[in-house]
Amino acid sequence: MLPKGFKIGGMRSGLSKKEGKKDLALFVSESPASAAGVFTKSIVKAAPVLIDIERLKKGGKFSAIVANSGCANACTGDKGKKDAENMCSAVEKSFNFEIGSVLCASTGVIGQYLNILQDDLKKSIDLLKGNIGTFSKNEVEAVLAIMTTDTFIKKSDIEVEVKSGKIKIWGCVKGAGMIHPNMQGPHATMLSFILTDAEIESKTLQKILENSADESFHCVSIDGDTSTNDTVIVLANGQSGTGKLSEADLEKFIKAVDELTLELAKSVAKDGEGATKFIEIEVKNTKTKEDAKLIGSTIATSPLFKTAIFGADANWGRAIAAAGRAGVEFDPDKVDIYIGGVHTFKNGIALNFSEEEAKQSLLKKEVKVVVDLKAGKENSKYYTCDFSYDYVKINGDYRT
Amino acid sequence: MLPKGFKIGGMRSGLSKKEGKKDLALFVSESPASAAGVFTKSIVKAAPVLIDIERLKKGGKFSAIVANSGCANACTGDKGKKDAENMCSAVEKSFNFEIGSVLCASTGVIGQYLNILQDDLKKSIDLLKGNIGTFSKNEVEAVLAIMTTDTFIKKSDIEVEVKSGKIKIWGCVKGAGMIHPNMQGPHATMLSFILTDAEIESKTLQKILENSADESFHCVSIDGDTSTNDTVIVLANGQSGTGKLSEADLEKFIKAVDELTLELAKSVAKDGEGATKFIEIEVKNTKTKEDAKLIGSTIATSPLFKTAIFGADANWGRAIAAAGRAGVEFDPDKVDIYIGGVHTFKNGIALNFSEEEAKQSLLKKEVKVVVDLKAGKENSKYYTCDFSYDYVKINGDYRT
Known part of the structure; x- marks a missing residue:
């Protein structure tokens, strides 16, 4: 369910060449909202x-986000x-909104003009104005309009109980290819729009979003390709009526945002182009958080590792090889690796594990890989998917 | 043809599980040789x-290299x-060689013991000792014994005329997957062995090899996966009889080594797992050489770019997107991109090029991509291959 004071929707305008594909989405706040991106x-x-x-x-308040699919305008x-x-x-x-109060986003083919x-x-837009709303149908239409090679609708919402009432947070995300978001405050083609009726100033919202993205969107890779268009925007219109949040309530709000962004980020990896499996890579006990993330992202972007998981092959060797080239200093003789719950590698040496048991666990839709460095106390999780024939098919023939 | 004083060969020992596959190679110098690696x-x-x-x-002279396939001993x-x-x-x-005078290399599955x-x-080894030689047959057997998923024999030789005679340089290479060598002097699974009868001391040889690798082996990527076993070793036994080289002759020798390593490196990209096309990416007019290499390697390792080329799609947008995330500062509005000789992108804007002409040029076995940054005077070439269904097939089912 949408937060108070928001209306959204999507339609076909003809911006996408795909016959009948919805391609224009609007996310509108009744009253000007704080914004972060x-x-x-x-x-590029x-x-x-x-x-x-x-x-x-420039700052100020914002009233809407307009987004299209079919053309990246890059x-x-x-x-x-x-x-x-x-x-x-x-x-x-x-809508008679103030000039400069609308944000925009595009996804699709690079190098073509919006035709x-x-x-x-x-x-x-005038037509769409009459068709935005607060119903589930409107949510679906808005998300459909920003999808490209996505195979399912990725949206979620969460409610936070604060002292003086309830705050709603709603978010959607699109993205299945060219996914390895690496974003930074003002200054992902993953697009994600988050709407909330919390009352919160833009500066605080920006900080919350940046921290949240670091543990969610920035921990997802489908193909290692950062896009020219990756975008996450949050609008907060304050219409929950709960007023300015106390510190304790702000903590609750932050936790809820983190939960939502993580769910959205995971859904992106689950819908990776051609993906048959969702992979969670947990890198444990590193010296620094950065170390854990670097190793996680290197394994997640290794085509050899991703094709092995596609083949349900517990090829931990490719995981340790990727870890070894991640640029992190560690002692290989201390490393343990678990693939699909099977302990395959212990203190730098291969274990004589049951290949059959490993294979069975890798035939599941969700695979967990744990790499334990035993070098410190930091941890990080990274999310990705396998690399299948369909990835090649989808991307060998995307533009034409 | 092999340089003077070298005998080589290969045989089946049973180290590889693949029935009948040759798996043990020997490269032997009659007299102790200078060595670099x-x-x-x-x-890892x-x-x-x-x-x-x-x-x-430790230094000193070396008499042989022994190498096996089928097991990486990593x-x-x-x-x-x-x-x-x-x-x-x-x-x-x-062979009654001095203890410590033999070097070794392995390639194959990680985490298994040499069985x-x-x-x-x-x-x-005793059996192989009787079967090494200087004939073309011996060369072929030696190279066959180090091949894994390679589909053809990769070897080359070159002759250098120096003042007092002729020097021969011979080299071979194996490698088709887990290829993105990143090596450093004493301290890829690409294996390359280079033999020469030049007289040259180890220290100089090491410097020559390091420089040469930077412009050849280090400019090749098949899948971005640096291996635990990447190795290039040069043996120089001085048996050409040309004595210590003059500065001018040394320059000639270096040029020949560079030519040989580049040819070997390119042959690796041509034999990339599942590759249907060889891709040369030239990054031109960058501020620094490092910039050119970084952009070249980022494009070369982009699955989106590689699948596009597999699909004969002149998707320059994926090239510029990869360049944009390479970590190099440049002005996107100055960039030109040529794909398969077709000018697709000029000063940051898409050109209205003939898709048909581009497609025809991308259906060839060799594709040239040029990215011109117009930011400086440095250049670099990077070599890779496309990403096909067969890559996924080969690597989804490699170990089992």
Whole structure:
């Protein structure tokens, strides 16, 4: 269920070449909202990312997010930026919102211009304005409109009980390929939009989002490819009526945001292009958190490891090989590895484990890998999926 | 043709589980030779790598390299190191070489012990001793014995005319998966052995090898996975009779080594697991050489880019996206990209190129990609291959 004061929806405008595909989504707050965003750290940033960064930097309140699929509006130069601004201004005009109060996001093919005339775009937005709402149907339509190679709708919500009432947080995410978000505060093609009726100032919201992304979206990789368009935006409109949160209540809110972003992030890995399995890689007892993340991400992006899991092969050797090249100093003779719950490697030596038992556990849809370095007290979890024939099929023939 | 004073060969010893597969190779110099080596920089180094590093550090002359396929002898602890030493000592005993004068290398599955009794190994070496030679047949047998998923024999030779005669350099390489060598002087599973009858001291040889590897083996990636066993060893026995080389002749020798290593390195990319295409990525006009290499390697390891090329899709967007996340500062609005000779991207903007022309050029076996940053004067070439269904097939079912 959506938080108070938000209406959302999605429609087909023709921006996507795919016949009948919904491609335009709107997330609207009745009253101006605090906003926070994290965006791709790639040097090559898509036009909507550049626009959002500019607008968030200026500060102030925001009324809506407009997003499209089918075209990333990346590597489109000045015309691209103008097009992104036009997307925002079509919404601003249609709803009579303040200029500069709308944020935007795009996903799809890189290097193509948004192929829609401003008049047609405005007409689409006007039409969509009449079709946004608070129902489950509206949620579904909004998320469908931002999906590309995604195979299922990824959305979630959570309720937080605070002293003076209830706060709702709702979030959605799209992304199945070019997924390895590496984002940074103002300044993921994973798009995620989070709406809440909490009352919270933008600066605090920004900090909460950045910390939360580090433990969720930044711990997910499908193919190691960071996109030009990765975007997470949060709008907080304060309409819960609970007022400014006490420290204790703020902690509760943060916990809820963390829970939601983690669920959304995991759902991205579960819907990885061609994925047959969801893989959780836990790296334990490292000297630093950074060490744990580096090893997790190196294993998660190893094509050899990912194809082994696709083949239900408990090939821990590929996990330790990936760990070894992660750029982290550790003693290989202390390392333990568990694959699918089977202890395969102990203190740097292969164990004589049951290949059959391992195979059976790797035939499940969810696989847990644990790498224990015994070098310190830090831990981190990284989420990914296997690498299948379908990944090659989907990506060998995506653009044409 | 082999340089003077070298005899080589290969046989089946039973070390590989694959029925009938040759798995034991010997590269022997009649007289003790100068030696140089570069090895994986992975924190997880296979036992033979550890042994070689120790032995090369001690210095002195070397008489032979013994190598096996079928078992990487990696993550095998103290027993593994003992096994690697035993491989060397079996050769030392059989040939009456000095203790410590033999180097070793292994490739194959990680985490398994060399499953051969010392007596049987010694018998195999004795047998092989009678079968090494200088003929083309011996070259082929030696290379066959170190191959794993390789589909063709990769060897080459070159002759250098120097003032007082001729120097021969011969080299071979194996490797088709877990290829992204990152090696460093005494301290890939690509194995390469280079033999020359030049007279040259080990220290100079080491420097020449390190520089040469940086422009060849270190510019190749099949899957981004650096191995625990990557090894390049050069033996120089001085039997050409040309004596110590003048500076001008040394330059000629270095040029020849560079030519040979580049050819061997490219052949590795051409034989990438499941590869249908060889890809050369030239990154031009960067501020630093490091920048060019970083961008080249990031594009070369992007699964999205590699699957696009497999699909003969001139998806330059994936190339620029990879470049953008390489960690190099550049102005995206200055970048040009050519794929298969087709100018697809100019000054940060997509060109309206002929998709048909691009497709035709991408259907060829060799694809050239040029990324021009227009930011400086440095250049670098990186070599890789496409990512096909067969990559997934080969690696989803490698170990079992």
